[in-house]
Amino acid sequence: MTGTVIWLTGLSGSGKSTIARAAEAELRASGLRVEVLDGDAIREEFSRGLGYSKLDRDENVRRAGYVAGLLAHHGVVVLVALISPYRAARNQVRQEMAAAGIPFIEVFVNAPLEICESRDPKGLYQRARRGEIPSFTGLEDPYEPPLSPEVECRTDLETVETCVRNVLNALKS
């Protein structure tokens, strides 16, 4: 059985990890093998030394895609929760999964910047506004939204439950 890569992209504070963790719990309860790779773990575990230039961000996305693909190849449903701001890098992962016969579901976790900044769960926007984090996505650095994601979650308008249900429906179909 081949797994699936569910790729959650969006601004910091948009709700990627929240949706990933809630979906993980439901999928695990239904007996599937599930793994969440989130941005912090990816940086810590196999991207130490990479920075936040476009080149380094794209390499970070490529590595996350590679590891997710390895797991999915062995039947794991992998939820990747990663800002992954550049469209071309995400599409590169999509193409590699297609070439490997692994289903790929891109989930655009979308909320207006102002909402994400008001949530600021890790205090990162505050630090970025003070100039302590250069190249912060959404402020100095661009975020390129997906043009045709399989799922869009409007986390400023929809509940977590609705978002998770839409992600799981996409997985079933």
Add this chain to the structure above:
Amino acid sequence: MTGTVIWLTGLSGSGKSTIARAAEAELRASGLRVEVLDGDAIREEFSRGLGYSKLDRDENVRRAGYVAGLLAHHGVVVLVALISPYRAARNQVRQEMAAAGIPFIEVFVNAPLEICESRDPKGLYQRARRGEIPSFTGLEDPYEPPLSPEVECRTDLETVETCVRNVLNALKS
């Protein structure tokens, strides 16, 4: 079901990948899920930018251990074929696997340096002798053999078949 990490360490040309690929074929034929992570793929897929200092080699080993652990956690038998010259870094992986409840089999793929150099399947010793590869393990850089590996394969004395059988016996027990 939890998988296993089979960690093949040894000099370049000692026969790590040969044993890994042969074991992979047998394990797959018996219906297990198997993945080989070899040194070149590890460098290419999630360690671009790392060099060959002790620090970078140790980080490379750590990453390989992390990815192998992720796969084994989901039931995959993972064969890691990596020079991994430093004992402490290998033992660190061993400890992390133990903490995660993942069986860890260290395989010392052992042949005298002269034999490895005479095989030189990738021409690396030749290049290193010409000064084109600094910090080459076994020449300028040290190789610290395991003190108590689960398996030792003497590839100068034993056939590939014998080596694979010894690895698979360790896996069964």
